[in-house]
Amino acid sequence: MSKKVNYQGFFESLGKQGVKIPKEFQSKIEDQLNNKLNYEPKVGVFGKTGVGKSSLCNAVFGRDVCPISDVESCTREPKEVFLSIGDKGLKLVDVPGVGESGDRDTEYTELYENLFPELDLILWVLKGDDRAFASDEQFYKKLVRPYIQAGKPFFIVINQVDKIEPFREWDEKNNRPGGRQAKNIDDKHRVVAGYFELPMAQVLTISANEKYHLVELVDAVIHSLPKDKKMVVLKEVAEENRSKNAIKEAESGWWDTVKDVVSDVIDTTVDYVVDKIKSWFSWW
Amino acid sequence: MEIVRYYKHKGHIDDLSTRYRHFSKLKHAKVDAPHLEWRDKYDGSISHHALAVFVGKTGYGKSSTVNYFFGEQIMKTSDVEACTRECQSLDFELSPNCYFTLGDLPGIGESEYRDKQYLKMYKDFLCSSSVVVFVIRADMRDYSIDESAYKKLFRNNASKKKVVFALNYCDKIEPINRRLSTIPTSAQIKNIDKKKQLVKKLFKPVNSIIPYSAETGWNMDNLANEIVKVITNSGELKI
Numbered sequence: 001m002s003k004k005v006n007y008q009g010f011f012e013s014l015g016k017q018g019v020k021i022p023k024e025f026q027s028k029i030e031d032q033l034n035n036k037l038n039y040e041p042k043v044g045v046f047g048k049t050g051v052g053k054s055s056l057c058n059a060v061f062g063r064d065v066c067p068i069s070d071v072e073s074c075t076r077e078p079k080e081v082f083l084s085i086g087d088k089g090l091k092l093v094d095v096p097g098v099g100e101s102g103d104r105d106t107e108y109t110e111l112y113e114n115l116f117p118e119l120d121l122i123l124w125v126l127k128g129d130d131r132a133f134a135s136d137e138q139f140y141k142k143l144v145r146p147y148i149q150a151g152k153p154f155f156i157v158i159n160q161v162d163k164i165e166p167f168r169e170w171d172e173k174n175n176r177p178g179g180r181q182a183k184n185i186d187d188k189h190r191v192v193a194g195y196f197e198l199p200m201a202q203v204l205t206i207s208a209n210e211k212y213h214l215v216e217l218v219d220a221v222i223h224s225l226p227k228d229k230k231m232v233v234l235k236e237v238a239e240e241n242r243s244k245n246a247i248k249e250a251e252s253g254w255w256d257t258v259k260d261v262v263s264d265v266i267d268t269t270v271d272y273v274v275d276k277i278k279s280w281f282s283w284w
Numbered sequence: 285m286e287i288v289r290y291y292k293h294k295g296h297i298d299d300l301s302t303r304y305r306h307f308s309k310l311k312h313a314k315v316d317a318p319h320l321e322w323r324d325k326y327d328g329s330i331s332h333h334a335l336a337v338f339v340g341k342t343g344y345g346k347s348s349t350v351n352y353f354f355g356e357q358i359m360k361t362s363d364v365e366a367c368t369r370e371c372q373s374l375d376f377e378l379s380p381n382c383y384f385t386l387g388d389l390p391g392i393g394e395s396e397y398r399d400k401q402y403l404k405m406y407k408d409f410l411c412s413s414s415v416v417v418f419v420i421r422a423d424m425r426d427y428s429i430d431e432s433a434y435k436k437l438f439r440n441n442a443s444k445k446k447v448v449f450a451l452n453y454c455d456k457i458e459p460i461n462r463r464l465s466t467i468p469t470s471a472q473i474k475n476i477d478k479k480k481q482l483v484k485k486l487f488k489p490v491n492s493i494i495p496y497s498a499e500t501g502w503n504m505d506n507l508a509n510e511i512v513k514v515i516t517n518s519g520e521l522k523i
Contacts, residue, residue, distance in 0.1 A: 050425025127424070129456075131343035131366060132393030134429060163423075165363040168462045187364045209460075 047125030062238025227253035340419035342391030
């Protein structure tokens with residue numbers, strides 16, 4: 001379902017500031033902005049079976065968007081990869097794990113190759129207490145790396161860090177790792193960044209089950225997205241995971257988009273005027 | 285062909301059987317099969333070994349399992365990185381010149397490049413082993429590497445008979461229980477049983493699948509029992 005925002009108040013305010021926009025340009029601007037607001041961002045969540053892709057999605061978006069199973073693989077059918085969450089239709093690509101059974105791997109390779117180009121953001125999920133990354137390495141080097149070099153927002157997410165040894169040290173009261181565990185999480189962070197040849201900032205340590213570092217994950221994701229996509233993605237994130245910074249960044253990204261669209265249509269820069277009036281409007 | 289086995293400890297089978305009584309069944313046994321002969325690289329002496337090798341993916345707790353049997357942190361382990369690069373073994377004397385040996389091999393699945401070397405190494409060791417403990421993790425769902433390694437290594441029934449599937453990390457299976465307890469909760473037991481069924485379906489093992497935990501020691505005596513059973517059934521020992 002697509003939403004239409006009424007921009008009349010916005011155009012009136014612009015007019016009062018001396019920027020009068022002819023009717024036909026107004027509708028052009030409206031269409032372009034509505035298109036961007038109604039854009040359905042596609043987030044690809046990749047990783048082996050059992051790393052917690054579904055739990056991660058559920059924790060970040062705060063709704064049960066994916067079925068979860070404790071034991072068996074539950075995201076089997078490659079056709080079921082698009083799960084719609086909310087009427088806005090943010091699309092999550094929770095693909096079956098790399099592996100599970102040798103025969104299916106070829107099938108997945110093709111699937112992944114087709115999916116990557118249309119994604120806005122890629123999260124590659126690893127399990128914190130795993131260290132067998134051979135299949136991740138294969139897929140990463142063959143399929144992911146070429147796309148990140150083209151500037152695609154990409155993160156390695158080390159999930160389930162609460163299970164990194166010694167896992168009984170996890171401080172449940174304060175929701176954070178215990179001393180030795182914290183050190184092992186840091187080591188893991190470094191080892192994984194080295195292994196995938198990525199800067200530390202592109203590798204995130206979280207626990208979906210314990211809701212640990214989810215805000216930090218959302219911050220990093222919002223920061224990495226192009227300005228016109230920050231807001232549409234952040235709107236789908238559970239409120240508890242939106243930091244003040246992320247909201248600020250998404251809003252300013254959106255206003256920059258508005259400036260671009262208006263300036264482009266009327267062929268005059270409106271940055272100064274928009275900055276003056278933008279605090280009167282809320283996009284939430 | 286020469287395969288190399290380093291030993292970290294030479295002791296007596298009593299060292300093990302005082303901890304796990306099943307090992308005492310091997311006491312006084314004569315190891316009698318040409319493929320179980322080893323020559324000491326330095327003094328040329330010959331000894332006979334009923335070798336139990338631990339194979340499987342890196343981080344699955346092969347070294348920890350050997351350590352738990354032995355009762356000491358003799359094999360180096362890491363919570364983060366792979367650290368076993370060669371066959372490290374512990375020898376326990378059964379009778380003059382005959383030993384029961386626990387052999388810890390490097391883990392696969394760390395990188396494509398290393399896997400080639402390690403799988404070759406596994407193959408070499410298979411011929412000289414009486415039992416292969418194939419360690420997999422109960423708290424993981426991705427068995428693609430385990431499956432393909434198993435298929436490559438064990439092609440006939442004779443070799444499959446040597447394999448014991450050991451399902452480690454049962455203490456970490458969902459629903460996670462952070463209180464240190466030597467036995468899994470009933471909800472965990474349910475998931476462990478489901479896991480056993482899945483492993484049975486995937487690998488179709490000849491011997492029993494043993495769930496256990498090398499962290500809490502849960503069900504390690506059953507693992508010991510299964511290892512001893514496979515060795516005694518092999519006919520390579522005179523007891």
